[in-house]
Amino acid sequence: MSPSGAVEKHEEGDEAALAGGELLYCGSTIWETMGRKTVATERNLVSPTRLRNLVGVDIRFVASGCASCHCVALDVGGRCYTWGRNEKSQLGHGDTLNRSLPTIVYGLSKHKIVNAATGRNHTVVITDDRKSFSFGFNKHGQLGTGSTRNEIEAFPVASLVSEVTKAACGADFTAWLSSVEGSSIITAGLPQYGQLGHGTDNEYNTKESSVKLAYEPQPRPRAISSLSGKTITKVACGTNHTVAVDSDGFVYTWGFGGYGRLGHREPKDEWVPRLVEVFQRKNVLPHDAVISAGSVNSACTGGMPSFTFKAV
Structure with missing residues (x-):
């Protein structure tokens, strides 16, 4: 499964062709307490598991x-x-x-x-x-x-x-x-x-x-x-920030800037989209790049090793 969440089958002349796959799930299943002070350890799925309702789907x-x-x-x-x-x-x-x-x-x-x-x-x-x-x-x-x-x-x-x-x-x-x-x-x-x-x-x-x-x-x-004036082709959202890529491969980020998640070399909030300097000139992203935004970080793939921008 690709990082974007889609299971893709690429066929020449038919970029929309998509094939399915079996869904496997692991992690917590205690929805009432997840992310809260009360921690439940039972019923966690500690390895990839088939979900009964989706077997055969x-x-x-x-x-x-x-x-x-x-x-x-x-x-x-x-x-x-x-x-x-x-x-x-x-x-x-x-x-x-x-x-x-x-x-x-x-x-x-x-x-x-x-x-x-x-x-x-x-x-x-x-x-x-x-x-x-x-x-x-x-x-x-x-x-x-x-x-x-x-x-x-x-x-x-x-x-x-x-x-x-x-x-x-x-x-x-x-x-x-x-x-x-x-x-x-x-x-x-x-x-x-x-x-x-x-x-x-x-x-x-x-x-x-x-x-x-x-x-x-x-x-x-x-x-x-x-x-x-831009054609935005990709977007990802973190808890309080946004990452976008235009058709020329330039990357923009805005929103909460804490921990350096926007990639602008400073932990400053941005109220309008700001071009990420490192992806200008020769470092523009290819059309098949994948972008992602977490709660305190952002990441993308490119023609060279993957990039992550956050404080370390």
Whole structure:
């Protein structure tokens, strides 16, 4: 399985051809306590294990994230399965019951799902006709529905984006890639560290006499204007930062800059996309490069040894 989560079968003249494979899983299965102070040691899967519900099912894509305690799997027929923590309905089944095994999201049964991404408590999927649906926590507008009126969406709802090819999720925000000219990368959600790329963190005082700060959500997906003249072909999101690559192989990062995760030789937040200097000139990334963003680091592959940018 490739680092991007897809099992790919390349055939000459048919770059869209994808074959499935068997899904193996290892790690924690105690969704209630994962990442919390209470540590459970039982029921951990300490070696790659078949998941009963997916035995005999050809899986072509899997998604989870550095801030997620839930998973998504897509089979070759475009069916979407989710499992894991579900306290904000991020599994899309209309309830808040955790699932220990992959379960089909029947609210998406009329669509063929080809791409997916997960945040801390939300999920975003892409259909074969380039629409996007999302479900789960929406307090910060991360579902891209244009509103935060419903703090939780228990079933899949349409995101206000079009002609989208890929989604990536940070903890509480989402980035989409689109084929619409001038809008190749679109973001929505929590702007706290500038991770949406629009030049602001939308910070404000909750009261005139208060020093308690809050961050105004951005529920309506918005194209990043500073990249309007670029065609963004790859995107990855960490907990609070974003990495993108354009069609010329240049790398941009923005958002939370702690630990050097943005690769700019300084631990400084960036509110708009900033070109990573090391990837200019001869070091541009090839078209088949893979990029990834963790909670405190970023990484990519290239024509030379892989790069990781973070403090060491």
